[in-house]
Amino acid sequence: MQRIYLKQGRERPVLNGHPWIFSGAVERIEGDPQSVGTADVFDGKSNWLARGYYNPKSQIRVRLLTWREEAIDGDFFARRLRHAIDLRDRHLASGTTAYRIVNGEGDFLPGLTVDRYADFLVCQFYTAGMARFRDEIFDALSSSASIAGIFERTEGRVGDEEGLDASVGTIRGAAPPEAIEIMENGHKFLVDIRRGQKTGFFLDQRDNRAFLAAMSRGRAVLNCFAYTGGFSVFAFAGGAKEVVTFDSSKPALELAERNLEINGFADAPGEILKGDAFAYLKEIDRNFDAIVLDPPSLAHKKNDVDAAAGGYKFLNLHALKHLNPGGLLLTFSCSQHVSSDLFQKIVFGAAVDAQRRVGIVKRLGSPIDHPVSLHHPEGEYLKGLALRVLD
Numbered sequence: 001m002q003r004i005y006l007k008q009g010r011e012r013p014v015l016n017g018h019p020w021i022f023s024g025a026v027e028r029i030e031g032d033p034q035s036v037g038t039a040d041v042f043d044g045k046s047n048w049l050a051r052g053y054y055n056p057k058s059q060i061r062v063r064l065l066t067w068r069e070e071a072i073d074g075d076f077f078a079r080r081l082r083h084a085i086d087l088r089d090r091h092l093a094s095g096t097t098a099y100r101i102v103n104g105e106g107d108f109l110p111g112l113t114v115d116r117y118a119d120f121l122v123c124q125f126y127t128a129g130m131a132r133f134r135d136e137i138f139d140a141l142s143s144s145a146s147i148a149g150i151f152e153r154t155e156g157r158v159g160d161e162e163g164l165d166a167s168v169g170t171i172r173g174a175a176p177p178e179a180i181e182i183m184e185n186g187h188k189f190l191v192d193i194r195r196g197q198k199t200g201f202f203l204d205q206r207d208n209r210a211f212l213a214a215m216s217r218g219r220a221v222l223n224c225f226a227y228t229g230g231f232s233v234f235a236f237a238g239g240a241k242e243v244v245t246f247d248s249s250k251p252a253l254e255l256a257e258r259n260l261e262i263n264g265f266a267d268a269p270g271e272i273l274k275g276d277a278f279a280y281l282k283e284i285d286r287n288f289d290a291i292v293l294d295p296p297s298l299a300h301k302k303n304d305v306d307a308a309a310g311g312y313k314f315l316n317l318h319a320l321k322h323l324n325p326g327g328l329l330l331t332f333s334c335s336q337h338v339s340s341d342l343f344q345k346i347v348f349g350a351a352v353d354a355q356r357r358v359g360i361v362k363r364l365g366s367p368i369d370h371p372v373s374l375h376h377p378e379g380e381y382l383k384g385l386a387l388r389v390l391d
């Protein structure tokens with residue numbers, strides 16, 4: 001176990017429960033400074049503060065797991081998991097069989113995402129430190145939930161920054177089928193957990209899809225950045241008279257078509273269109289009564305924020321221009337680096353340029369299975385606005 005000594009006066013965030021320690025706060029390290037592993041953290045006067053894991057490659061040198069002197073072992077992960085699963089068991093309705101079980105820092109398990117899709121769990125590590133506990137975590141998961149199998153999806157950009165090897169495949173139990181059928185608030189969806197985006201489904205939009213259903217009666221809806229058609233199914237379920245489902249991904253749209261089908265909307269009025277949503281929104285020569293704008297993260301780094309702001313403004317400007325009077329815009333940003341304040345300002349700029357008067361009907365965010373640590377507000381990434389245009 002490494003011992004990390006902080007610079008004088010740099011202990012406040014740790015004492016306040018923030019789970020990250022950046023390289024600049026570290027005075028010295030006892031133990032092998034080159035290897036990833038469990039670490040104890042001390043203040044400048046050598047008082048013990050917290051325990052977590054250390055990664056010399058990451059700018060976030062330490063992510064904290066506990067502020068108590070407890071062992072980081074199988075029992076520790078079982079306790080953390082029980083705490084996380086209890087929240088979901090209490091609060092998720094029976095018509096929903098896909099939800100997030102572990103939301104990283106928000107469940108005090110930094111570096112780990114676990115999603116449940118019916119009988120299968122999908123695990124994703126996003127730090128090398130957490131991946132060292134993979135066996136303890138898989139054991140704890142196997143015994144805490146009755147499941148058919150665990151599939152791992154550790155991959156991508158984050159892995160490179162962390163020195164974390166990709167690892168994709170069946171870890172425990174049965175191999176998942178090509179498409180798993182899940183239920184969300186009573187509607188069926190097919191999810192490809194092997195190749196789909198994120199871990200297969202955008203679980204964070206559940207409440208907002210239900211909200212769209214409640215607002216859709218008799219409306220012509222454009223679902224932009226539709227992925228596998230989540231918002232489209234809920235729009236039809238809520239009585240939309242027409243839904244256009246738009247995305248740039250062919251595999252996503254193939255699943256969207258099947259999702260409409262299995263919910264009985266195969267012949268419902270509308271179209272499924274593939275293309276670039278930026279170009280489409282600018283060029284369409286018709287209006288809608290409701291538009292959903294759920295683009296992928298346009299800012300992956302702090303430096304991207306200005307360019308991202310331009311992208312969000314463009315999308316919202318052209319969406320607002322294509323709404324009928326009284327029309328509804330559900331607009332989202334899932335960029336962690338774009339605050340809800342900034343997002344609202346961007347959308348305001350778009351409304352001014354579109355020459356529309358716009359009201360905020362509701363502020364939107366992620367559902368109960370995506371908790372955010374009060375000590376780590378950075379964990380809140382999804383923000384949205386439900387807007388209504390006047391005339």
Ligand code: SAH
Pocket residue numbers: 197201202205225226227228229230231246247248249252275276277278294295296
């Ligand atoms: N609203 C969806 C999730 C959207 S995720 C849901 O509820 O499930 C963002 C989507 O944007 C992805 O499906 C991705 O394929 C798509 N996308 C990315 N760039 C795009 C572009 N330029 N034009 C259209 N779609 C795009």
